[in-house]
Amino acid sequence: MQAIAEEISSGKYDLVLLQEVWVKKDFESIRVVASSVLPYSLYFHSGVIGSGLCVLSKFKIIDSFYHQWVVNGYFHKIHHGDWFGGKGVGYCKVVTNEGIKINVYTAHLHAEYDTNHDEYLAHRFLQAFDTSQLIRHTRYSGDITILGGDLNTEPGSGAYRMLIHNTNLNDAFVSKHGTRPDYLGCTNETLENSYTPRQLRRQNHPGKRIDYIMFSSSNAYNMSTLECKNPLPSCVPGQGFNYSDHEAVSTTFEISLSMTDESRVVNLAERSRVLHDGLKVCQKALEKLEYRGSAYFICFLASTVLSIFLFIFVTMPMFISSICHSLLWLVSLFFLYMATVWNMMERNGILSGFDGLEVNIRSLEET
16 A cells, blocks of 8 residues: 555646545555645545545545445355445546546446356446446536546446447547557456466466546547556566556546537447347346345245254254254345345346336437
8 A cells, every 4th residue: 555655646647546445544544645746535435344436636626426336246245345345436526727627437346256157247237337327417517527447347348338338438548549459458367467366377368458547528628548558567666566456547638628519429329239238137137136036035945944843853952952043043034135125125226227228228219
């Protein structure tokens, strides 16, 4: 954290968006070190351990809020931990010395833990849809829109396309470098990163690009990407490890007044395609939820029957019997909760996104 704080305080950056700053004390230490060059800062509180999202700015922050996503992983998947962060999208508005209003969004989408069996695909897709809708409906209060964060989705994936085509945002890396091979801009599991698992390095795995800076401007301004790169050295100076398991992304923009009032071109065909893809993902997720709810209920019945059987037919010392029955009833209650309350919460969250997707599709078809 000290190395990150020193880099941020170097004066190279006007805006810094950080993710996975889970400990508020770490944010405070970074804020203090960087305060001389980035005097304005904001930490987004959420969930059990905090969202991990924060913003440090050279420019004054005049507005902010945090929107927590409805579907956000599972509380019992402690080894994944996404649910405990109360993940969502943080927003703040900053005003430059020239009076340009910048709407800044930072997000950390649900991680993908298993590419071949991605149980969080619908969650991540709907988080991207939710974020894109938020940007669409709030961007007009500013001149510039910037989204930055660990989006846990690779170029061409559904969540990535949703963020691009449902908002008409530009990927800064693509804007500068075009559609060159993705490994040139990889930000996670890279060969040079000390935190990359050894098995991936042995496979000569080049890494993946899942961290982004995306942008757009109002009709009053032109905005172009002068530079987009991974700015940090391969290791912390004097150390044998990297700053993070993710490579940082930095972008330099050129902003100028527009000489025309022409509206930006929107790719309606791509937007329609990704919205329809979202519907398919939601439909599959709802089918899995129905199956999962039934499975949890069967487990509830089985654990309840087992507890009753042990109580009636098995003789054990009182102390051991009490422990066994208590544990079994706790397990039974967990299965019942997952089959009913949690299942309905997740179902309604997905249905909410499904309805939003349908409304947008109908609106597109009518235009």
